[in-house]
Amino acid sequence: MKPSLRTVAAAIALISIGFAQFGCNSAPSREAVVPPAKQKNVQVGTVNRPASQPAPAGAPSTTRTGNDPYYVDDAGRPRQSSAPGDAKEEASRANTEGYQDYGVNPLTDTRKDSLSTFAIDVDTASYTIARRKLNEGTLPPPASVRVEEFVNFFTYNYPQPATEHPFSIALEGAPSPFTPGRHLLRVGLHGREIPVANRPPAHLTFLVDTSGSMQSEDKIGLLKQSLRELVNHLKPGDTVAITTYAGSVSTVLTPTDATHRNEILRAIGGLETGGSTAMAAGIELAYRQAAASAKPGAINRIIICSDGDANVGPSTPEATLKLIEGYVRENITVSTIGFGMGNYKDTMMERFADKGNGNYYYIDSFKEAERVFGEGLTGTLQVIAKDVKVQVEFNPATVARYRLIGYENRDVADVDFRNDQVDGGEIGAGHRVTALYELELTEKPGRDVATVRLRYKAPEGTTSQEVFADYATARMPQQFGQASEDFRFAVAVASFAEVLRGSGIARTWSLSTIANIAREAAATGTSERQEFVALVAKAQQLRQSTGEQIGRNR
Numbered sequence: 001m002k003p004s005l006r007t008v009a010a011a012i013a014l015i016s017i018g019f020a021q022f023g024c025n026s027a028p029s030r031e032a033v034v035p036p037a038k039q040k041n042v043q044v045g046t047v048n049r050p051a052s053q054p055a056p057a058g059a060p061s062t063t064r065t066g067n068d069p070y071y072v073d074d075a076g077r078p079r080q081s082s083a084p085g086d087a088k089e090e091a092s093r094a095n096t097e098g099y100q101d102y103g104v105n106p107l108t109d110t111r112k113d114s115l116s117t118f119a120i121d122v123d124t125a126s127y128t129i130a131r132r133k134l135n136e137g138t139l140p141p142p143a144s145v146r147v148e149e150f151v152n153f154f155t156y157n158y159p160q161p162a163t164e165h166p167f168s169i170a171l172e173g174a175p176s177p178f179t180p181g182r183h184l185l186r187v188g189l190h191g192r193e194i195p196v197a198n199r200p201p202a203h204l205t206f207l208v209d210t211s212g213s214m215q216s217e218d219k220i221g222l223l224k225q226s227l228r229e230l231v232n233h234l235k236p237g238d239t240v241a242i243t244t245y246a247g248s249v250s251t252v253l254t255p256t257d258a259t260h261r262n263e264i265l266r267a268i269g270g271l272e273t274g275g276s277t278a279m280a281a282g283i284e285l286a287y288r289q290a291a292a293s294a295k296p297g298a299i300n301r302i303i304i305c306s307d308g309d310a311n312v313g314p315s316t317p318e319a320t321l322k323l324i325e326g327y328v329r330e331n332i333t334v335s336t337i338g339f340g341m342g343n344y345k346d347t348m349m350e351r352f353a354d355k356g357n358g359n360y361y362y363i364d365s366f367k368e369a370e371r372v373f374g375e376g377l378t379g380t381l382q383v384i385a386k387d388v389k390v391q392v393e394f395n396p397a398t399v400a401r402y403r404l405i406g407y408e409n410r411d412v413a414d415v416d417f418r419n420d421q422v423d424g425g426e427i428g429a430g431h432r433v434t435a436l437y438e439l440e441l442t443e444k445p446g447r448d449v450a451t452v453r454l455r456y457k458a459p460e461g462t463t464s465q466e467v468f469a470d471y472a473t474a475r476m477p478q479q480f481g482q483a484s485e486d487f488r489f490a491v492a493v494a495s496f497a498e499v500l501r502g503s504g505i506a507r508t509w510s511l512s513t514i515a516n517i518a519r520e521a522a523a524t525g526t527s528e529r530q531e532f533v534a535l536v537a538k539a540q541q542l543r544q545s546t547g548e549q550i551g552r553n554r
Contacts, residue, residue, distance in 0.1 A: 116392045117416070128363070159190065173449065188432065191431040192430070203301070206302075218341070226369035230374075237257070299382055379428035391414070395450060446473065447472060448473060492517040496535075519533050
């Protein structure tokens with residue numbers, strides 16, 4: 001039974017704090033499973049310092065306007081500010097972007113804890129945010145960098161599933177190209193491909209932010225281009241509905257079959273901006289629309305398109321997330337698509353998608369819109385496995401210490417791996433998922449390195465299934481160059497993200513080395529891989545021309 005409008009209204013009535021708080025002190029997206037020790041402060045217009053740590057003498061106030069992650073150096077000393085009237089300084093002061101710092105996973109002693117457990121993630125927003133920053137001539141804020149979203153932006157040549165399970169598992173290892181004596185292990189998943197013709201009907205409700213903050217061409221303009229691209233890839237039986245929110249909410253388009261293409265395009269073309277941002281009321285109206293068109297066995301999805309800057313409307317993050325969670329149980333999922341810079345609220349957009357069992361993307365160009373809404377539309381929409389959790393058990397006889405690179409906000413307690421009440425991640429049709437571990441091997445390694453176990457539920461299931469794979473020590477090559485191109489490229493991407501976010505373990509890693517690894521592994525790769533090589537070069541140039549340290553070692 002779907003929640004009644006009275007139930008929805010009661011949930012909304014619990015709300016008491018403005019949505020703008022979402023970007024300031026929100027908890028990690030998987031509140032129930034992230035250890036408190038890994039929860040960090042949010043970087044939003046402040047110096048990124050834990051609340052318990054006093055500001056060093058002479059350091060700027062933590063209430064300084066603007067999101068300038070490089071305002072203090074590693075010792076806490078304030079950097080020289082720009083001269084009065086400097087354009088970059090003025091832009092910095094106007095910047096109210098919000099990102100969550102989840103810290104960096106430490107090396108773990110295998111004898112004390114041989115299990116590493118996390119929920120998978122296929123989001124890519126962090127990479128495209130960084131790409132836009134670098135292309136505009138600035139380094140991304142360290143807190144905006146999530147390693148797994150960098151790595152999972154790219155596709156890898158994993159085998160298609162050969163069993164009844166909806167994905168395959170591919171394991172590969174090699175010595176580290178950065179730290180002598182250490183090795184790397186890659187865990188790769190490939191979701192089963194589903195032809196467009198076999199995709200179930202998709203009933204899509206777009207919740208479009210038309211507030212004044214969305215008026216620039218890189219926001220509402222690019223959003224409208226993106227929606228037009230989506231329409232080109234829908235098929236008969238799919239429906240589109242559009243709800244907007246600004247100072248008030250409205251229904252622009254009731255559920256309309258994709259065959260009425262001109263009617264949908266007219267509705268998209270008529271979108272205009274103005275007013276403040278009443279997101280909570282917009283979500284409620286979007287769910288009414290979605291519930292009206294939802295059908296069993298179909299894809300019933302709300303897609304929130306916004307810069308995430310919500311400043312009007314009574315709501316707490318927790319109340320809204322509970323509302324989303326309730327509709328997920330009724331087979332209505334949520335994805336979020338981010339646009340724009342300056343006031344962008346990454347944390348809120350990510351949490352909505354996580355709780356809504358959907359995807360989180362950031363659109364920085366029409367090319368990215370084509371990638372998400374065109375060639376990748378089936379994977380974007382169709383979930384083939386949900387609540388996917390990974391548990392890697394390392395052999396203490398072989399592995400002395402290990403570290404999961406990234407996935408800090410996807411951490412799951414080891415005891416909850418087989419607890420079906422604990423949320424995991426979702427895999428879409430054709431999606432590739434990659435995770436990398438850094439290992440210190442023992443002096444006399446044993447026969448096996450690790451056993452990888454995965455648990456998942458069917459898209460509408462409630463009980464999990466489990467699958468596993470082993471990685472033998474004999475499979476580990478003697479040299480990094482002997483690893484596959486895919487492996488080496490994934491290592492380059494993860495390493496670049498580690499450097500950008502200031503991981504202490506990556507303190508001595510060279511951007512030149514990363515660029516060389518990426519260049520060699522991208523020789524026969526896609527345009528996206530060639531673009532990545534260019535981004536590493538831009539980061540090198542920025543560091544050389546500005547003298548800024550990339551990231552801050554943590």
